Amino acid sequence: MHLIADSGSTKTAWRLIKSKNTILKFETIGYSPQYITTSEMISDLIAVLVPQLRITSDEVTKISFYGTGCSTSRTVEIIQSALESVFEKAAIEVNHDLLGAARALCGHSAGVACILGTGANSCLYDGRFIIDNIPSVGFMLGDEGSGGYLGKKLIRAYFYRELPMDLEADFNKQYGLNRDDMLLNVYKKPMPNRYLASYTKFLSQHLAHPFVWQLVKSAFQDFLDSMILKYENIHDLPINFLGSIAVHFQTALKEVLIENKLKFGRIVENPVEEMVNYHLE
Numbered sequence: 001m002h003l004i005a006d007s008g009s010t011k012t013a014w015r016l017i018k019s020k021n022t023i024l025k026f027e028t029i030g031y032s033p034q035y036i037t038t039s040e041m042i043s044d045l046i047a048v049l050v051p052q053l054r055i056t057s058d059e060v061t062k063i064s065f066y067g068t069g070c071s072t073s074r075t076v077e078i079i080q081s082a083l084e085s086v087f088e089k090a091a092i093e094v095n096h097d098l099l100g101a102a103r104a105l106c107g108h109s110a111g112v113a114c115i116l117g118t119g120a121n122s123c124l125y126d127g128r129f130i131i132d133n134i135p136s137v138g139f140m141l142g143d144e145g146s147g148g149y150l151g152k153k154l155i156r157a158y159f160y161r162e163l164p165m166d167l168e169a170d171f172n173k174q175y176g177l178n179r180d181d182m183l184l185n186v187y188k189k190p191m192p193n194r195y196l197a198s199y200t201k202f203l204s205q206h207l208a209h210p211f212v213w214q215l216v217k218s219a220f221q222d223f224l225d226s227m228i229l230k231y232e233n234i235h236d237l238p239i240n241f242l243g244s245i246a247v248h249f250q251t252a253l254k255e256v257l258i259e260n261k262l263k264f265g266r267i268v269e270n271p272v273e274e275m276v277n278y279h280l281e
Contacts, residue, residue: 003060003090004052004279006272007031007067013272016053016060023276024054032068032116033075041082050086055101063092064279066100098123099130104239104274108281111265113232114223116253117243118197120146122227124237130137133218134227138193145223147197147245151213154199165208174202216249222257229260238265 001018007030028048031041031129037074051056063083070076076094083092102113102125114122116180120143136142143149151281157163157173159179185195228234239262246253257264259278268274 001055002062002064002279003087004272004275005065005067006097007062007065008097009035013069015272016055017276017280018049023156024053030068031079033078035267036078037216038078038081038085041079042085045082056090057087060087060090063087063090064275065092065094066097066275067094067122070094071096077269096122098133098138099239100275101242101271102130103203103278104271105242105265106238107270107278110242111238112228114228114239114241114245114246116145116147116223116226116241116246117142118147118193120149120223120227124231131152131170132231134230136227142226143193144226145220146193147200148193149222150203150216150219150245151196151199153219154203155196161211161273164209167206167209167211170206171202175199200245200248207249207252213252216252217256219251221260224256224262228231228262235261235263235270238263240265240268242268242271244269 004015004017006013009030009032011030012028014028016024016026016177018024025048026027031044042136045100053060059135067079070079073272081090083090083094087180089094098113098115098121101115102111105111105113106125106127108127110127111124111125114127119136119138121136122134123130157166158177159182163171165240170172186192191196203216228239233235239257241253247269252265254264
């Protein structure tokens with residue numbers, strides 16, 4: 001039986017392929033190697049995942065794990081060791097979540113895979129593996145087009161007195177934000193990128209406003225300029241997306257792609273189902 005995992009920082013979506021027509025769904029916490037040790041992961045797998053499977057761990061013959069942060073030999077080893085300890089008879093493959101995104105979005109065809117959620121990333125994919133990747137440098141230095149980036153642009157416009165009066169009034173009514181609280185959340189508290197991304201709700205509510213529409217489009221143009229247009233033969237390949245920002249702001253995203261003469265591929269909201277399809281084909 002084949003076990004597939006799509007693991008983020010918060011949760012992991014699991015699919016157990018018992019047969020082509022029998023696929024079971026499970027969920028556990030996220031297993032980010034930056035925040036969890038091998039022993040902690042082993043304990044959680046035994047306590048939470050294995051009982052849900054309703055089979056013995058020895059009956060799992062293959063595991064395809066796609067996880068955030070699994071980009072170096074050290075971080076891969078943390079996950080690999082935990083899985084090997086629990087599923088002793090399984091052939092295990094641990095990969096970065098960007099490869100999972102590419103396989104979910106493009107299947108066995110060449111294309112560009114993009115993640116636009118709280119953060120942002122992209123890669124050039126040949127139908128099996130990533131062949132080029134402009135690396136993400138995180139929300140402080142980059143993540144153009146992401147939820148964190150959009151939130152940063154909105155908050156900056158608010159404090160720089162660039163918001164039109166009607167938007168400023170609505171923003172004050174909804175958040176009552178002051179500078180000290182904002183700086184505390186960005187520079188002192190954990191997960192500042194999630195804090196910034198929380199303001200995309202306001203942008204979504206006011207997307208029809210010309211100022212917001214242009215702000216969102218400019219963020220997506222920044223993403224294309226930084227992480228897409230530098231790939232070779234980019235105008236010949238479909239550009240595909242997953243992530244909440246791509247889903248909720250897809251109208252603006254598609255318009256920016258058209259303006260740059262790029263081919264829009266598709267947007268996928270739940271990649272794990274497409275990962276299953278990739279491995280079934």
